[in-house]
Amino acid sequence: MTYNRSMPVIEIENLSKSYRIYQKQEGLLAAVRGLFSREYRDVEAVRSVNLTVEQGEFVAFLGPNGAGKTTTLKLLSGVITPTSGTARVMGHIPWKRENSYRRRFALVMGQKNQLWWDLPAQESFRLHQEIYRIAPEQFDHTRDELVDLLGVGKLLRQPVRELSLGERMKMELIAALLHSPEVLFLDEPTIGLDVIAQHNIQTFLRHYQQLRKITILLTSHYMKDVAALCRRVVIIAQGQIMYDGSLSGIVDKFSGHKVVTLQLAEDHVPVDWSRYGELLDVQSPKVRLKINRQTVPEVLAHILANNAIEDVSVEDPPLEEVISQVFTEAGAQADAKDAARQVAATK
Amino acid sequence: MQHSSNTDIGTTAPTRPPRASYRRVFLTFARNSLIRDMTFRTNFVIECISALSWMFMNLGLYLIIFGYTDSIGAGTGWGKYQFFVFLSTTLFINSLIETFFMPNTEEFSEQVRTGGLDFALLKPIDTQFLVSFGKMDWSSLANFLFAIVLLSYSLSRLEYQPGWIEFVLYPLYVLCGVAILYSLMIALAALSVWLGRNQNLYDFWFYITSFSRYPMEIYNGPLGTPLQKVFTFIIPVLIVVNVPARILAQPMTQPKWQLAVFALGATVACLGASRWLFLKSLDSYRSASS
Amino acid sequence: MATVSTPSTTPSELSARLRTWWIILRICIEERLVYRGDFALGTLMRFLPIVTQIFLWTAVYSSVQTSTETAADPAGQQTVAGFTRDEIIAYFLLTMVARAFSSMPGLAGGIARSIRDGSIKKYITQPVDMLGFLLLSRIAHKLVYYTVATLPFALVFYLCRGYFQELPSAEIWVAFIASLFMGFALGYYLESLLGMIGFWFLEVSSLLFVYMLFSFFLSGHMFPIGMLDGFAIFPGSSWSWGDLVRILPFQYLAYFPAAIFVGKIQGDELVRGLAIELCWVLMFMALSRIAYHRGLRRYSAFGG
Numbered sequence: 001m002t003y004n005r006s007m008p009v010i011e012i013e014n015l016s017k018s019y020r021i022y023q024k025q026e027g028l029l030a031a032v033r034g035l036f037s038r039e040y041r042d043v044e045a046v047r048s049v050n051l052t053v054e055q056g057e058f059v060a061f062l063g064p065n066g067a068g069k070t071t072t073l074k075l076l077s078g079v080i081t082p083t084s085g086t087a088r089v090m091g092h093i094p095w096k097r098e099n100s101y102r103r104r105f106a107l108v109m110g111q112k113n114q115l116w117w118d119l120p121a122q123e124s125f126r127l128h129q130e131i132y133r134i135a136p137e138q139f140d141h142t143r144d145e146l147v148d149l150l151g152v153g154k155l156l157r158q159p160v161r162e163l164s165l166g167e168r169m170k171m172e173l174i175a176a177l178l179h180s181p182e183v184l185f186l187d188e189p190t191i192g193l194d195v196i197a198q199h200n201i202q203t204f205l206r207h208y209q210q211l212r213k214i215t216i217l218l219t220s221h222y223m224k225d226v227a228a229l230c231r232r233v234v235i236i237a238q239g240q241i242m243y244d245g246s247l248s249g250i251v252d253k254f255s256g257h258k259v260v261t262l263q264l265a266e267d268h269v270p271v272d273w274s275r276y277g278e279l280l281d282v283q284s285p286k287v288r289l290k291i292n293r294q295t296v297p298e299v300l301a302h303i304l305a306n307n308a309i310e311d312v313s314v315e316d317p318p319l320e321e322v323i324s325q326v327f328t329e330a331g332a333q334a335d336a337k338d339a340a341r342q343v344a345a346t347k
Numbered sequence: 348m349q350h351s352s353n354t355d356i357g358t359t360a361p362t363r364p365p366r367a368s369y370r371r372v373f374l375t376f377a378r379n380s381l382i383r384d385m386t387f388r389t390n391f392v393i394e395c396i397s398a399l400s401w402m403f404m405n406l407g408l409y410l411i412i413f414g415y416t417d418s419i420g421a422g423t424g425w426g427k428y429q430f431f432v433f434l435s436t437t438l439f440i441n442s443l444i445e446t447f448f449m450p451n452t453e454e455f456s457e458q459v460r461t462g463g464l465d466f467a468l469l470k471p472i473d474t475q476f477l478v479s480f481g482k483m484d485w486s487s488l489a490n491f492l493f494a495i496v497l498l499s500y501s502l503s504r505l506e507y508q509p510g511w512i513e514f515v516l517y518p519l520y521v522l523c524g525v526a527i528l529y530s531l532m533i534a535l536a537a538l539s540v541w542l543g544r545n546q547n548l549y550d551f552w553f554y555i556t557s558f559s560r561y562p563m564e565i566y567n568g569p570l571g572t573p574l575q576k577v578f579t580f581i582i583p584v585l586i587v588v589n590v591p592a593r594i595l596a597q598p599m600t601q602p603k604w605q606l607a608v609f610a611l612g613a614t615v616a617c618l619g620a621s622r623w624l625f626l627k628s629l630d631s632y633r634s635a636s637s
Numbered sequence: 638m639a640t641v642s643t644p645s646t647t648p649s650e651l652s653a654r655l656r657t658w659w660i661i662l663r664i665c666i667e668e669r670l671v672y673r674g675d676f677a678l679g680t681l682m683r684f685l686p687i688v689t690q691i692f693l694w695t696a697v698y699s700s701v702q703t704s705t706e707t708a709a710d711p712a713g714q715q716t717v718a719g720f721t722r723d724e725i726i727a728y729f730l731l732t733m734v735a736r737a738f739s740s741m742p743g744l745a746g747g748i749a750r751s752i753r754d755g756s757i758k759k760y761i762t763q764p765v766d767m768l769g770f771l772l773l774s775r776i777a778h779k780l781v782y783y784t785v786a787t788l789p790f791a792l793v794f795y796l797c798r799g800y801f802q803e804l805p806s807a808e809i810w811v812a813f814i815a816s817l818f819m820g821f822a823l824g825y826y827l828e829s830l831l832g833m834i835g836f837w838f839l840e841v842s843s844l845l846f847v848y849m850l851f852s853f854f855l856s857g858h859m860f861p862i863g864m865l866d867g868f869a870i871f872p873g874s875s876w877s878w879g880d881l882v883r884i885l886p887f888q889y890l891a892y893f894p895a896a897i898f899v900g901k902i903q904g905d906e907l908v909r910g911l912a913i914e915l916c917w918v919l920m921f922m923a924l925s926r927i928a929y930h931r932g933l934r935r936y937s938a939f940g941g
Contacts, residue, residue: 018631041384074465074634077465077469078468078469079464079465079468079469079632079634080632080633080634097474098470099472100470100471102469102470102471103471105469106469107465111466112462112463112465112466114463114466116379116383118383118386118387119379119382119383119386122378123378123382124379126375126379127372127375127376128380130368130371130372130375131470131471131472131477132470132471133368133374159386329393341377364926375718382899392771393843397843397846400847400850401850403852404853404854408854408859408860411860411865411868412697412860414864414867415697415701415717415718415864416697416700416701417700418700419693419697419700420695420696420699420700421696421699431743439782443699550682551682553684554682554683554685557689558685558689559688561689561692561693561696564696565692565693565695565696571692574688581653586643599686611664617779633904
């Protein structure tokens with residue numbers, strides 16, 4: 001199949017990946033027994049994921065630890081092979097590991113380091129030039145441009161081990177982008193960085209993506225990364241896609257509440273606020289209430305009619321709160337499922 | 348800045364060179380390793396001295412043995428200086444292995460454990476090449492240099508003088524020996540993908556190659572002959588040093604030439620089998636996420 | 638052997654301490670058992686060098702018979718440094734047993750590394766004595782090894798039974814076993830002492846290499862130490878390399894137990910040898926204890 005620009009860049013269908021994990025029993029006897037026979041448990045890291053990404057999109061994968069975000073990126077970059085299902089990136093099946101595919105994408109992992117530790121980053125870049133066969137003029141041009149954008153010109157000659165975490169991450173990004181990939185996978189690119197370094201990398205990524213119109217998939221723990229960069233968000237929990245849409249849509253979908261803040265007049269008589277909704281806090285003269293989304297107009301009308309209120313604001317609950325709630329619920333569901341399966345298995 | 352593929356691009360991108368130049372990548376590896384070795388100069392010197400002193404201790408052992416006997420085995424043709432030709436050949440082969448492959452296969456097992464292999468799998472270049480040649484240990488070449496000295500001295504003390512054909516074939520068979528040992532090594536490294544870790548890779552290496560370090564004639568008798576056959580024809584470590592060493596140290600007879608021909612086939616077979624095993628192991632790579 | 642720091646230990650304290658030791662030992666054994674693939678292969682491989690050694694020395698003895706310089710023993714067999722071919726092969730098999738007790742792979746390097754990367758701190762912050770803890774983990778390591786290796790060892794000795802003339806007397810057996818256990822203790826304290834040099838010098842790897850080199854060649858597991866007697870330390874000296882090596886402690890790691898078993902060390906010489914070995918063990922035990930305390934004090938004073 002030949003890929004052309006009008007097709008989606010990434011197409012994933014029913015992609016699943018499960019691992020066998022050796023179950024270690026406690027105790028000496030069990031350890032001795034483990035020499036001869038072992039128990040394994042299948043862990044489904046990714047469960048029939050379906051996803052389509054168009055050219056030029058900047059998509060964020062959100063999810064708790066172990067949700068399958070990184071596994072998905074590793075499947076898409078061909079590092080691991082799936083248990084079942086298919087995926088195509090620019091028409092290539094990633095785990096075939098064709099050189100023609102590997103020349104067209106890059107994977108950056110915030111927790112791993114691919115530069116030569118004891119050498120200046122410059123030397124690792126040269127190696128990339130040879131591996132990706134980048135023409136000298138193009139190499140110089142791209143490198144200078146990236147170095148400029150990230151402001152690391154003075155650090156090129158320093159051994160990588162002497163760079164700070166943020167500086168090292170910038171170098172990793174340059175190394176990954178030298179061959180002008182059309183698809184970029186970013187796995188926790190800002191992990192462990194301070195706020196300023198995080199911000200720098202965000203700015204760079206946004207700018208670079210707008211400039212080159214490349215397709216980027218990003219996983220991150222930091223909501224700020226996501227809010228700053230991505231219009232489309234995919235929530236993965238327990239190996240499954242829970243949500244796929246805009247960032248603001250998450251609140252609409254998962255939160256049934258609004259947060260109403262009331263500024264009371266000075267001569268206000270105390271009332272029992274909890275009959276209107278869940279009382280979040282009272283910091284006189286301010287009161288914050290959590291109110292069911294559907295009943296907001298009705299309740300608000302009632303409040304305004306019966307109290308002396310100077311100001312009102314109605315807001316969505318904080319995004320991070322909603323998302324963490326989604327994660328917790330997904331976790332609880334999966335636990336229940338596992339428990340049910342175990343009961344079924346022991347019968 | 349040109350964006351080299353902005354219109355319809357098939358799976359083969361015609362605007363880009365079809366493949367990386369392996370020679371240039373290799374040279375970059377060599378260069379980067381040398382730069383690194385030179386930044387830690389003291390360490391480099393210490394490692395050279397370590398390698399040499401290990402070698403001198405071994406030489407001492409054989410000098411002791413030759414203090415009690417004239418040859419290794421009666422009538423085998425491995426007198427003192429013939430055996431030192433043998434020893435130089437061992438040194439050539441081992442130092443090449445230690446320079447090019449030892450640091451890499453050790454790192455490979457580590458990369459499998461930590462998930463660092465991910466990066467090698469992303470590159471548009473043969474993964475086995477990348478894994479096998481990534482780092483180089485220049486200090487191990489100290490023994491290579493010493494082996495040249497030992498070989499020249501031993502040859503000058505020998506009555507038998509090899510002809511030009513033997514001198515041409517010798518380096519070829521040294522390389523065959525390196526290739527066989529390398530295959531064994533990469534196969535062991537591939538096993539580490541399945542075993543989860545392979546802390547004892549170096550030990551395995553040491554133990555298996557201990558067979559290659561002595562003339563194959565010493566393996567005879569009811570137990571020795573089968574052993575000789577197994578380590579010649581099934582796991583061909585015995586031919587690694589024996590074939591090139593015989594070419595320089597002893598007059599070649601027909602059975603010896605036959606073994607030399609076999610060695611060529613064995614080299615190809617070993618490289619092929621280990622490559623197959625390596626590619627298989629990549630399929631079951633799990634990529635530890637840490 | 639792991640130190641009991643307070644001499645006045647009440648029975649309940651003692652039992653608590655014993656329980657702690659047992660748990661440490663157990664966890665270490667479990668840890669060793671997890672990587673079974675590695676382990677099975679590793680045990681099997683260990684027998685390969687002895688096979689090549691048997692063939693090498695058989696070949697050497699076959700050509701010794703044709704050369705003239707060496708003496709024949711009364712029975713008409715050729716000897717090298719007092720060993721007949723059968724004796725030397727029995728000797729090599731036994732040095733393998735001795736090395737299985739005295740070798741401590743990764744001990745010194747591990748200690749040096751934990752000093753360098755700061756993980757030694759856990760022995761400062763937790764109520765665990767490092768020398769005791771590591772000793773237990775070594776014992777666990779060895780126990781697991783012997784459990785798995787007994788069968789192959791027994792097989793190899795059964796196959797090679799022809800090289801052993803007759804089983805030694807009970808006294809020799811006792812001396813042999815005592816020398817094995819002391820060899821273990823000597824190996825342990827010698828290596829931990831080397832590792833703890835890391836408190837004073839950050840880079841000890843070259844030192845460890847030198848130690849490895851010496852213990853490899855001078856412990857006698859490549860050749861019986863008597864073979865060095867014919868080689869003067871420098872030309873014209875009345876001292877031979879053999880005399881020098883006999884002064885060093887390395888021979889107790891391999892040569893000494895094996896030579897006892899094949900009957901090369903007997904009577905007064907045997908008693909004296911065991912006494913000297915005990916002195917070495919006690920000396921290195923004390924030295925490593927001192928080094929540990931001094932080292933920790935230095936470490937906490939200067940920070941890691």
